[in-house]
Amino acid sequence: MLAYLNNMCNFAPANYKRDNKSIKNMGRIIKPINYEAALDMKQTEHGIKQIKEFFQQNLSTELRLRRVTAPLFVLKGLGINDDLNGVERAVTFPIKDLGDAKAEVVHSLAKWKRLSLAEYKIEPGYGIYTDMNAIRADEELDNLHSLYVDQWDWEAVITRDQRTLEYLKNVVERIYAAILRTEFLTCETYPQLKPFLPERITFIHSEDLLQMYPDKTPKEREDEICRKYGAVFIIGIGGKLSNGQKHDGRAPDYDDWSTATEDGNTGLNGDILIWYPVLGRSFELSSMGIRVDKDSLVRQLKLENQEERLDLYFHKKLMNDELPLSIGGGIGQSRLCMVMLHKGHIGEIQASIWPDDMRKECKELGMNLI
Numbered sequence: 001m002l003a004y005l006n007n008m009c010n011f012a013p014a015n016y017k018r019d020n021k022s023i024k025n026m027g028r029i030i031k032p033i034n035y036e037a038a039l040d041m042k043q044t045e046h047g048i049k050q051i052k053e054f055f056q057q058n059l060s061t062e063l064r065l066r067r068v069t070a071p072l073f074v075l076k077g078l079g080i081n082d083d084l085n086g087v088e089r090a091v092t093f094p095i096k097d098l099g100d101a102k103a104e105v106v107h108s109l110a111k112w113k114r115l116s117l118a119e120y121k122i123e124p125g126y127g128i129y130t131d132m133n134a135i136r137a138d139e140e141l142d143n144l145h146s147l148y149v150d151q152w153d154w155e156a157v158i159t160r161d162q163r164t165l166e167y168l169k170n171v172v173e174r175i176y177a178a179i180l181r182t183e184f185l186t187c188e189t190y191p192q193l194k195p196f197l198p199e200r201i202t203f204i205h206s207e208d209l210l211q212m213y214p215d216k217t218p219k220e221r222e223d224e225i226c227r228k229y230g231a232v233f234i235i236g237i238g239g240k241l242s243n244g245q246k247h248d249g250r251a252p253d254y255d256d257w258s259t260a261t262e263d264g265n266t267g268l269n270g271d272i273l274i275w276y277p278v279l280g281r282s283f284e285l286s287s288m289g290i291r292v293d294k295d296s297l298v299r300q301l302k303l304e305n306q307e308e309r310l311d312l313y314f315h316k317k318l319m320n321d322e323l324p325l326s327i328g329g330g331i332g333q334s335r336l337c338m339v340m341l342h343k344g345h346i347g348e349i350q351a352s353i354w355p356d357d358m359r360k361e362c363k364e365l366g367m368n369l370i
Helices: 041-063 108-120 165-189 206-212 220-229 293-305 307-311 314-321 333-340 355-364
Strands: 023-025 030-032 063-066 074-077 092-095 101-105 127-135 148-157 202-205 231-233 269-276 281-290 326-332
Touching: 023 101, 023 202, 030 355, 041 063, 041 127, 041 165, 041 333, 101 127, 108 127, 108 148, 108 314, 148 333, 165 202, 165 231, 165 269, 165 281, 165 326, 165 333, 202 220, 206 220, 206 231, 206 326, 220 231, 220 269, 220 281, 281 333, 293 307, 293 314, 326 333
Parallel strands: 063 127, 202 231
Antiparallel strands: 023 030, 074 101, 092 101, 127 148, 148 326, 231 269, 269 281, 281 326
16 A cells, blocks of 8 residues: 655754765665755755745746746647657546546646747747646656656747757756756755755766766666766767667657767757765756757657657647747756755655655655655
């Protein structure tokens, strides 16, 4: 039986170690030895509020985004919902007043945002952001993954000549600058928290990362590069690498991961990851990229044997030049708060459902799940 009730406990000051020897892996739960949360419950809730308000204002200013209201669900069969890796099941329900037409709870708003840019008639150089709330029923629950997902989803209009790796890197650096400012504010508010993020983010292509660590899995490669540099943007997520495998999955109809870059590699998308000393592992904060144009949409759908999607509502509008060129992504709200407040489990930040044995194990390890 899954637990729905809160285990409400006060937290003691932090005294966990930050070296790899202090990390313990118990099943799916990764935990530093002798972990104690740095903030009590009241401080944690105040910190969450402060981080969310401060970061979204900084993100809006950096990228010139205006806030819009977003849906929790969309109609099934229009091609608007995010397919993630193509195997996750969307939460679906019938709508009585629409003749039991099916609606899907969103996985993310990757394609909905682009439709909204057209509807709001946003000019190049400006964009939108929103609070995205999702349910991912197939998620494997652990320190970082929950059934409930909350993100700042953002999307901005760009011009044809901005569809470059250089422009993508510039946007990544601006987002990372907002993250650094948020870390500074949080550590100033709570002096028991010490900053650990590097001043700059490092860029590396997933193919180059494979060549650096050919005998490691993608996750192990992420750990190695993040341990080395502290903050990394891995370019080119979704296409096959020289070993015939993908670094990670990405739907073929929003990010452009097959366009050649100036260095011969491919991809105009990627992930922002950091080295998270609390858990002794890499930690993804954002997935983002320049979105497909007509050519890359057709190319990627063909590569994934999904050309039938060209008949869907979203895809037709893109092919008919009814949607602007754009760049966009999602930034995890609970994940960012977890990092800023040095928490060991995302369940210390957000209210969700966890297996009874996981809730019990986490409590014994010092992580009291909301």
